[in-house]
Structures are given as C-alpha cells and as structure tokens.
Amino acid sequence: MxxxxxxxxxxxxxxxxxxxxxxxxxxxxxxxxxxxxxxxxxxxxxxxxxxxxxxxxxxxxxxxxxxxxxxxxxxxxxxxxxxxxxxxxxxxxxxxxxxxxxxxxxxxxxxxxxxxxxxxDVARGPSRPRCRRRRSWRGFACSAASSASTPYWRGPTRPSCA
Incomplete structure (x- = not known):
C-alpha cells in the first residue's frame, strides 16, 4: 500500500x-x-x-x-x-x-x-548515531538493568553525550 x-x-x-x-x-x-x-x-x-x-x-x-x-x-x-x-x-x-x-x-x-x-530516491546525507539519553523520571533511571531507586546520574550536572 x-x-x-x-x-x-x-x-x-x-x-x-x-x-x-x-x-x-x-x-x-x-x-x-x-x-x-x-x-x-x-x-x-x-x-x-x-x-x-x-x-x-x-x-x-x-x-x-x-x-x-x-x-x-x-x-x-x-x-x-x-x-x-x-x-x-x-x-x-x-x-x-x-x-x-x-x-x-x-x-x-x-x-x-x-x-x-x-x-x-532523494540523495541521502551523511548520518551518525544520535545521542540518546536513557529515559528518566525525576532523575531516576528507567531501564531494566537498574533498580527504580538508582539515580541516573550523580553530581551537580547530567552527563554529556560523547
């Protein structure tokens, strides 16, 4: 279709x-x-x-x-x-x-x-992987690998995507 x-x-x-x-x-x-x-x-x-x-x-x-x-x-x-x-x-x-x-x-x-x-059939440009931050709610990680009480980041600022 x-x-x-x-x-x-x-x-x-x-x-x-x-x-x-x-x-x-x-x-x-x-x-x-x-x-x-x-x-x-x-x-x-x-x-x-x-x-x-x-x-x-x-x-x-x-x-x-x-x-x-x-x-x-x-x-x-x-x-x-x-x-x-x-x-x-x-x-x-x-x-x-x-x-x-x-x-x-x-x-x-x-x-x-x-x-x-x-x-x-339009020419494609160069691509690179986009930085995807783990989804979080109130600063806690939302992944199966971490518990709900594990902070997504520690320290005064969030980590940068590198």
Missing part, C-alpha cells in the same frame, strides 16, 4: 534571507549543505535526510513547500494517482527532481491550498 513515510523537508520564502540563514545555522545549529538557484539548504546533524529546511528570499514570509517521503517510485506514482482522484490541483506530475538532492516526485496543492511534494 502506497503511503507517505516521513516529512522530508519544509521550504520557506523569507523576507530577510541573511537573518534566517544565521538563525538556522547559529541558533538551531543546522548544517548548511549547499545553495542552488538562490536557495539555501540545511541538514540536521544525526539524520541522513539530505536537507530538512530550504530557504529563499521572498517579499513576504510563506511556506513554499512541505515535502513528504515515499518509499519508492511506484509509491510516488500511486500517491499521485490518489491525489488526482481526490481532485487536488497538480503543480507538476511525477518527474526527476532538479533541486539539490535530486530524486523523483510530484507537487500538488492540498484542498486547503497548501503546497506539497511527494518524493523518493
């Missing part, structure tokens, strides 16, 4: 590209992965999606596109058929994508007029 399996990225039009670029890079700590056609692409450390945010200069702030992932080209084609059957306006039919990261996909407007993209 064809379905969307994750949010790939969101593309924004912004009125101050330099300020937004600095915000995503310096405050959110996203990694700039490239520029193409006056658009700036950012990836999230630890995730292998090529990019998760795309920015471009615009007169007014707006959401340009909400990009969703499908498993493969067959799912993209099947989802396109479902969107057409639902009466949504198609921006472009399934095709090779020319944006940074490439892939195969289509775009459409939802019934509310939001712009969506569904794609597969």
């Amino acid at each position: 064809a379905r969307v399996n994750e949010i790939r990225y969101v593309g924004y039009g912004v009125s101050d590209l330099a300020a937004e670029r600095a915000f995503y890079r310096d405050v959110w700590k996203l990694r700039e992965v490239g520029t193409q056609d006056d658009m700036v692409y950012f990836a999230c450390e630890g995730h292998n999606e090529h990019h998760v945010v795309r920015l471009r200069q615009a007169e007014q702030q707006r959401i340009d596109v909400i990009a969703l992932a499908a498993a493969d080209r067959a799912d993209v084609d099947a989802l396109h058929d479902k969107v057409v059957a639902a009466g949504c306006k198609i921006i472009f039919d399934p095709q090779e994508l020319q944006a940074l990261g490439g892939g195969y996909g289509f775009r459409f407007f939802s019934p509310d007029g939001l712009p969506f993209e569904v794609s597969s």
Whole structure:
C-alpha cells in the first residue's frame, strides 16, 4: 500500500534571507549543505535526510513547500494517482527532481491550498548515531538493568553525550 513515510523537508520564502540563514545555522545549529538557484539548504546533524529546511528570499514570509517521503517510485506514482482522484490541483506530475538532492516526485496543492511534494530516491546525507539519553523520571533511571531507586546520574550536572 502506497503511503507517505516521513516529512522530508519544509521550504520557506523569507523576507530577510541573511537573518534566517544565521538563525538556522547559529541558533538551531543546522548544517548548511549547499545553495542552488538562490536557495539555501540545511541538514540536521544525526539524520541522513539530505536537507530538512530550504530557504529563499521572498517579499513576504510563506511556506513554499512541505515535502513528504515515499518509499519508492511506484509509491510516488500511486500517491499521485490518489491525489488526482481526490481532485487536488497538480503543480507538476511525477518527474526527476532538479533541486539539490535530486530524486523523483510530484507537487500538488492540498484542498486547503497548501503546497506539497511527494518524493523518493532523494540523495541521502551523511548520518551518525544520535545521542540518546536513557529515559528518566525525576532523575531516576528507567531501564531494566537498574533498580527504580538508582539515580541516573550523580553530581551537580547530567552527563554529556560523547
């Protein structure tokens, strides 16, 4: 059964590209992965999606596109058929994508007029294991290996992920 399996990225039009670029890079700590056609692409450390945010200069702030992932080209084609059957306006039919990261996909407007993209076969970026802290409640470890009364950490600060 064809379905969307994750949010790939969101593309924004912004009125101050330099300020937004600095915000995503310096405050959110996203990694700039490239520029193409006056658009700036950012990836999230630890995730292998090529990019998760795309920015471009615009007169007014707006959401340009909400990009969703499908498993493969067959799912993209099947989802396109479902969107057409639902009466949504198609921006472009399934095709090779020319944006940074490439892939195969289509775009459409939802019934509310939001712009969506569904794609597969997009280049993956480098990934690394994400640091996952053990879940805790009130500072106590929640794992089978420890008793409920064993503190998760000792000392004035929590351990860092290294």
